[in-house]
Amino acid sequence: MADFLPLLVELGTEELPPKALPELAQAFHDGVLKGLAARRIEVRDAGGGDLPAGPLYTPRRLAVFLPAVATQQPMQRSEVPGPYTNIGLDAQGQPTPALLGFAQKNGVDWTKLDRVTDAKGMRFVFRSSRPGAATSDLLADIVAEALKALPVPKPMRWGERDYSFVRPAHWLVILFGREVAPGEVLGLKSDRMSRGHRFHHAKGVWLNEAGEYLQAMREARVLADPRERRERIRAEIKAAAKLAGGEARVPPALLEEVNCLVEWPKAVLCSFDKDFLRVPSEALVLTMESNQKFFPVMDADGKLSEKFIGIANIESKDPDEVRKGYERVIRPRFADAAFFYDEDLKQGLASMADGLASVTYQQKLGSVADKSGRVAALAGHIAGMLGLDADQARRAASLAKADLQSRLVGEFPELQGTAGRYYATAAGEPEAVAAAIDEAYQPRFGGDAIAPSPLGRVLAIAERLDTLAGGFAAGLKPTGNKDPFALRRNALGLARTIIEGELELELPALVDAAAKNLPAGLPLDQGELLDFILDRLRAYYADQNVPGLQFEAVAEVRPASLLDFDRRLKAIAEFARLRESGALAAANKRIRNILRKVESPIPDAVDKGKLAEPAEQALHDALASALADTDPMLAKRDYVGTLKRLAKLQGPVDNFFDRTMVMAEDTGLRDNRLALLRGVADRFATVAAVEQLSAG
Template sequence: MADFLPLLIELGTEELPPKALPELAQAFHDGVLKALAARRIEVKADAGDQPARALYTPRRLASFLPAVAVQQPVQHSEVLGPYLNIGLDASGNPTPALLGFAQKSGLDWQKLERVTDAKGMRFVARSSRPGAATIDLLGEIVNEAVKGLPIPKPMRWGNRDIAFVRPAHWLVILFGREAAKAEVLGLKADRMSRGHRFHHDKGVWLNEAGEYLQALREAKVLADPRERRERVRAEIAAAAREAGGTARVLPELLEEVNCLVEWPKAILCSFEAGFLRVPQEALISTMESNQKFFPVLDTDGKLSEKFIGIANLESKDPAQIRLGYERVIRPRFADAQFFFDEDLKQGLASMAEGLKTVTYQAKLGSVADKAARVAHLAEIVALKAGANADHARVAALLGKADLQSRMVNEFPELQGIAGRYYAAAAKQPADVAAAIDEAYQPRFAGDAIAPSKLGQVLAIAERLDTLAGGFAAGLKPTGNKDPFALRRNALGLARTIIEAGLDLDLVVLLDAAAKSLPAGLTLDTAELQEFILDRLRGYYADQGVPSVQFDAVADVRPASLLDFDRRLKAIAEFAKLREASSLAAANKRIRNILKKVETAIPASVDASKLVEPAEQSLHGALATALVDTDPLLAKRDYVGTLKRLAQLQGPVDNFFERTMVMADDAALRDNRLALLKQVADRFAAVAAVEQLSAS
């Protein structure tokens, strides 16, 4: 008999929830592995041509393991008994306590072993027994895996006192060629799986665990989600080629469709070309979100009148399925067309007027009030960023108008997108229309910032007002609560400024936002600046920037976030230099010395009071470095500045080795402190390099 055999476990159910299915299947597979490990049953994940993995379809959860040990290893046990002073009497005879322990252990008391611990010597019963056969343990293993599944709302069915995510109908547990004798969820395990509901509506006899995938494949079920996903992808691509275009395939939609079918087949469909005058985003949203269809784009990336549905069978009459898909989508498209036409009749300016009656937030007024504040800030930002201030103001005043539209009411995800269409229809300048849409970027983690200058201006102004208003109105995030998405807005603001390369003074902008707030509201701009910088910490951490380098720049609080980014890149280059560690430690030492000084430190160094060669050398080296780095700092060449300052390592180290800073002579002491302060201040013109010191 082989030492290892393949194991297949399949639990058949009614249709499982598609969005939860991958996680549920993986949890089931992991639960089986955990239960096997708890019993010390060895599993080889890479044995054979089929790797260990979770398998699933809409009607089944399965776990396949190519090599599982047929038996537990020898089971050793050790039970501690009474100490000698309790187990033996004064004559060395066993006490009732020891005899009871020996009887319970099934051993003669004289065969008990002895061990010593911190309290002394005691009796111990050691024994060994052969491990159990794995197949005899599979019932309890599967039951453990099922009980451990993350099911928030289990269902009950029939008159059974059993609950699961969906009613369960069959169970297969095959270990090699042998079917386990087990019961799970009221189902007795056997070797009979089931095929496709329509193509093979009968049992599928499995001779052995390893033939599972092929046997189901012959029964028109692709049980491997990877194989099924690739079939869906290939079917979509073939249908798109037939249509002369390219399918839009979102990964999350592909995964959801993959969890809805067992034998996928693409159906190429079409709709009336007249619907294409409706914003394509609305049509695409309807197809993807509501119907799980894949839109087909033309060679220019625009929506065509074709789309692709994925059927769960290979029909003899695909035309009937096509008619069904086309029939179900037409009323939704007609609704979108009606909303669009009615919105065009109303016009964006009229929608903007309607915002006066919509409350943004009790302390911050109406949405129209917010739009006015954003317009004011957009003008300020535009002038500093080199954009058209008049266009920025118009885009801001119209930016929220589409919230009053029928289209956004039906499709909330089209905020800004609908406004772009309506602005274009109203003959607004092209950059104004684009900015209304782009102001929402980045919409989500990983999304790009607004591509146009005016869009960037509007995105910044919008977030400035949201952050200032949120903090002033007492809506700061707490724990997991962030109703105004202030964390996301802070990161979006910072990313837009940095990635767009806009050299803006954040402190000035926050002050402007504070002055724009309704009367009676005050804003701690320093606190808000700190909040924004804190969002940047995670942003740079994701790019692999060490926290000590971030802290080194954050400590000097650059007013410009673009300048922050430049300094951070310079610190990264400085940290690579061989002099960096020594200079960081020296700067830390300087800072610690200066912190302890209670008297005023002279603003300049008196060269006549430099009596030691080491301090004279440092003074001369620093004077030259100051002259060399002044023009570099003026043009914000921080990399060049730090590389030049790195040449001070020798003079600084020599100074500390040969000079007593805190001399008894006050004049000498103050002069040396002034020299050290000049060294520290010049490094601090870039960053707090002492943060890089490990000591």
């Protein structure tokens, strides 16, 4: 039985790219495990201990720690197939040259060969076994393979070396228990000597054994475990924000990026001139987070304060100097933002809107001003459909793109709409108009909320409708991975706004209105666009774990309203949980198949006088009762109630098929029965094509 020892691998480098670091570290960790598994070297989870499972990394190192790795490969057994006995032995049972040659090749007497039987008969085989190699002798190759497989798009060379990696590599540790595993990777010989913090411990770190790694690195002012480092950053930020009397804004993506920039994090509380707070807070926050990797501090009311927190990669003896440095770099960026904002206020949003006429949106679709005009017309139309103020909708839409001409958006493109809201407020526009200008962009990304206000939703729908209609009419439909006008995202945003906003709007009517606004000579295939929008819903509902068969059941009947589509889908989900659903889905599928094959006209109504069999009379009565019960339900769009009531038809439908010949020789009986079945199918189809739920 093999012994087990802890394994530590650490590759020291120049500073690694922070955004790629977690992926690189995970891939390195997985690669080492894959290499061990390929060589059948057992790895156990010893549990507990100072070192956690998972990759270890800092800006200057990639590391893997495995608490229990077998010290040797298992016994290596092999089986080499030889000739079949009818070829290896002659009539007298003596070895043929073919068998003797096989035995000689494998270094044994032919009588020592084993025999096995397979599908073709009995054959000779040579079986051998040998002890596995020592794990320590294989580790360097495993590490090299893992590094070679890392997702590095542009490896670099350094010095006069023939090796390449994402960054220059300077040291390599491969410790197996207390011993250094021999080998060379990227021109570096394996060692037990790591390195500490670049400034706090600018010298080597001797590692006695693999299990001492984290503590030895802590003493050298390096937190090698990213989980520990991340929590240290959180704690430092929280303590600094408390001193400032507020709470820090800590976006997960920024926290992770900062975690990949430091080895020994230390929070530094800083401040800026309060006068800058007159600038839109989103611009200041964007500057702090995106450009400088600082954490803004919000006051007790949740508003941006003049405090912010930087995370230093050093515990300075003079923290005031670090603070001054952080404040010095933020000041000119804030000054630029303030200048842009002030100049934009002088120009005014209406003046910016006038300038959109000189900005081309798309060659066939005219200028941005042309697009704004189309969106304004659509917004007014949609607002009227929803009982909202059409004038406000048109006003908001006419100003929604104006901030594209602003200096602030020129510097911070992410502030489109947000800047417009500030400028509209400053110009005295109604609050609903100003908010809608900003909300028109929602949802801005996957997982973002839809526009919260009614007017904002109107603008969001109108903007996306025009983009989709114009894109399809101008021949800009997405192909493969290419979608320059983000039509897929716009279609999903449109659908989400209607569904999640619970807006009673019929999609074909909306598309028709958008088509009428397009420039002359740009015909739109409205059916194609409707199919495209509907197709976006597949992924939307798939993310909500809605089965594909249920989606198809509703898509088959093509509800005009997307909100109605959502209601029907929820009803189908309820129906699918009923005991009767499977049998009724199969029965509806059988009915549809029968009706599809009928070439002659089917009567519009059932003739009660031609109901010859008790089973068809019973189904007719049951259907008549179900129709009477579900008519008021359908009028109220109570699809759940409708399907639950129709589920009671299972018994009469099953009995009908068991006891009645549908395709009778008497054409009168046959047509009457077909009319009865069509009545059943049509009533189910008022909600969804339930036959789609039948996989058979």
